[in-house]
Amino acid sequence: MEPALWTAVDAYLADRLLPSDPALDAALAANAAAGLPAIDVSATQGKLLNLLARLHGAKTILEVGTLGGYSTICLARALPPVGRLLTLELDPKHAEVARANVDRAGIGDKVEIRVGPASETLKSLEDPYDMVFVDADKPSNPTYWREALRLTKKGSLIIVDNVVRNGGVIDNLEDPGVQGVRQMMDLIATESRIEATAVQTVGAKGYDGFLVALVV
Numbered sequence: 001m002e003p004a005l006w007t008a009v010d011a012y013l014a015d016r017l018l019p020s021d022p023a024l025d026a027a028l029a030a031n032a033a034a035g036l037p038a039i040d041v042s043a044t045q046g047k048l049l050n051l052l053a054r055l056h057g058a059k060t061i062l063e064v065g066t067l068g069g070y071s072t073i074c075l076a077r078a079l080p081p082v083g084r085l086l087t088l089e090l091d092p093k094h095a096e097v098a099r100a101n102v103d104r105a106g107i108g109d110k111v112e113i114r115v116g117p118a119s120e121t122l123k124s125l126e127d128p129y130d131m132v133f134v135d136a137d138k139p140s141n142p143t144y145w146r147e148a149l150r151l152t153k154k155g156s157l158i159i160v161d162n163v164v165r166n167g168g169v170i171d172n173l174e175d176p177g178v179q180g181v182r183q184m185m186d187l188i189a190t191e192s193r194i195e196a197t198a199v200q201t202v203g204a205k206g207y208d209g210f211l212v213a214l215v216v
């Protein structure tokens with residue numbers, strides 16, 4: 001394990017591949033100033049989310065877990081002018097910081113932030129979404145997975161962050177977050193409507209992984 005090297009390589013990749021991004025830099029600065037935890041997706045991961053949304057042609061995106069809106073900005077930028085993103089956040093302070101960040105990024109008119117426990121908000125939703133990004137409290141992943149399936153249709157894309165957790169997914173079975181990931185994986189394993197993979201990642205945010213699932 002060489003986390004310092006992973007971070008340095010991420011910096012190199014960002015330097016070559018990602019244009020300077022004042023709106024994302026400002027969002028991270030505002031998050032830090034407000035005392036939010038630095039658990040946003042990394043710059044290279046955020047760009048991957050942006051590219052996946054564009055490849056997919058997503059017009060409607062549902063995000064579970066807003067924090068300061070870093071991933072929200074990455075995803076909302078992928079939307080066409082008519083596109084809409086709904087993001088769900090428990091903590092009103094996080095939502096307030098995110099509101100300012102998305103507005104500053106110039107995509108605020110496409111983004112709705114709904115405050116409350118995501119499991120409750122999800123229950124109230126009906127419309128199918130083209131893409132769902134799940135990145136909130138990990139013990140609730142089975143619930144978020146079921147709701148993501150209910151709120152998508154054939155051809156929709158579902159992405160779940162943090163499915164490896166430093167390898168904990170196979171050796172830290174006491175951890176409630178790991179249990180949530182594993183229960184979700186069990187649901188996917190027996191779900192005929194889903195074609196999925198997961199890819200392990202290392203980088204500035206450590207050793208983790210993304211699940212990518214297509215509703216078929």
Ligand code: SAH
Pocket residue numbers: 039040041064065066067068069070071072088089090091094116117118119135136137140
């Ligand atoms: N997607 C963000 C990071 C999200 S961090 C990014 O990459 O920029 C996880 C977020 O989920 C935190 O802001 C936390 O407050 C929120 N959260 C935790 N429990 C929640 C719940 N029950 N409902 C909705 N959001 C929740």
Ligand code: DHB
Pocket residue numbers: 039040041135136161162
């Ligand atoms: C945590 C949550 C995340 O979404 C993440 O990307 C990293 C860590 C956490 O709760 O510790």
Ligand code: MG
Pocket residue numbers: 039040041135161162
């Ligand atoms: Mg995450």
